[in-house]
Amino acid sequence: LFSWYQNELIPTKELKINFTDDITGQLRGFRIFTACVRFGSNKKIFKRKKHIKRLYKSAKSIKMKSPYSKTDLNKIIDSVVEKNKDYDGDIQFDIIFSGGKTSSDGFTPLGLSTLIILSVKPFDFPDKFFKEGMKLVTFAFQRPFANVKYTFYLPAIFAHLTIVKDQEADGIIFVDPNDNETILEGSSFNIFMINSNDQILTYPLNGKILKGITRSIVIKICEKFKDLEVLEQSFTKNELINSKEVFITSTTRDVMPVTNVDGFIINDGKPGKLTMELREALIEFRRNSN
Ligand code: PLP
Numbered sequence: 001l002f003s004w005y006q007n008e009l010i011p012t013k014e015l016k017i018n019f020t021d022d023i024t025g026q027l028r029g030f031r032i033f034t035a036c037v038r039f040g041s042n043k044k045i046f047k048r049k050k051h052i053k054r055l056y057k058s059a060k061s062i063k064m065k066s067p068y069s070k071t072d073l074n075k076i077i078d079s080v081v082e083k084n085k086d087y088d089g090d091i092q093f094d095i096i097f098s099g100g101k102t103s104s105d106g107f108t109p110l111g112l113s114t115l116i117i118l119s120v121k122p123f124d125f126p127d128k129f130f131k132e133g134m135k136l137v138t139f140a141f142q143r144p145f146a147n148v149k150y151t152f153y154l155p156a157i158f159a160h161l162t163i164v165k166d167q168e169a170d171g172i173i174f175v176d177p178n179d180n181e182t183i184l185e186g187s188s189f190n191i192f193m194i195n196s197n198d199q200i201l202t203y204p205l206n207g208k209i210l211k212g213i214t215r216s217i218v219i220k221i222c223e224k225f226k227d228l229e230v231l232e233q234s235f236t237k238n239e240l241i242n243s244k245e246v247f248i249t250s251t252t253r254d255v256m257p258v259t260n261v262d263g264f265i266i267n268d269g270k271p272g273k274l275t276m277e278l279r280e281a282l283i284e285f286r287r288n289s290n
Helices: 019-026 048-061 070-083 127-131 154-166 213-225 237-241 273-287
Strands: 002-005 008-011 031-038 091-098 114-120 134-140 171-175 183-186 190-194 200-202 230-232 245-250 254-261
Touching: 002 070, 008 070, 019 091, 019 114, 031 048, 048 070, 048 091, 048 213, 070 091, 070 114, 127 254, 134 154, 154 171, 190 213, 190 237, 200 213, 213 230, 213 245, 213 254, 213 273, 237 254, 245 273, 254 273
Parallel strands: 134 171, 134 254, 200 230
Antiparallel strands: 002 008, 002 114, 031 091, 091 114, 171 183, 183 190, 190 200, 190 245, 245 254
């Protein structure tokens, strides 16, 4: 697989970052990205436009200078996609704007950010996640600048090294630290629950979560194709534990069932019926899109 760094296509295995050219990104973590996938089935990046749009919106909201105009970035992405065209499987492209050079205090970026496009094989999630559902644990934290997709995952990794490991779970969901009750989003996914009235709930876009692209697509699929009601409203840990079905969404996971939260079994402990239908519908939607 081929990646992109500083004006050149380069085999991913040989990708090396020049640290001093990117102190704000590497040392200070001033770095945003989007993770999109070119599925082997149609060789196009799924929802590419939406990913690029969110990336530029993220840059704008933290006053980061984009390395290229949208038009020029799209040309570069085209060249990366083209270079990898003979690869058969799915490819994840992490399109990264990294802070770049800095003044001496290390806090003021000078000039434009640096473009890195990392091309990798997406992570293979265990079959167990789909067959038995995931086991998640809650962690009180709200991502700062939550509507920005950035590469700072320290709290989530800390949670994985502690509670996820201790409780033999598969991942974490952030709970609003202000009330230790409201479910926000996951480490790298959005979360939905289905209540006893078959209403689907997910946290609203009020600046406390990332606007997941898969979240938006799933909402659309529910409303347009399945005639299901989606309420973008908050719910508590207690409501989640007592719900009928729970699932998460993200670019690399599509829809994934959740069957255990904080040790509490959701409903009968099996992946939800509607959840798996939505998963199929999303995959079908992707197959037919271009
Ligand atoms: N929330 C966070 C914090 C994320 O990092 C991600 C993606 O990595 C998501 C949600 C899901 O977003 P998307 O569906 O666009 O992949």
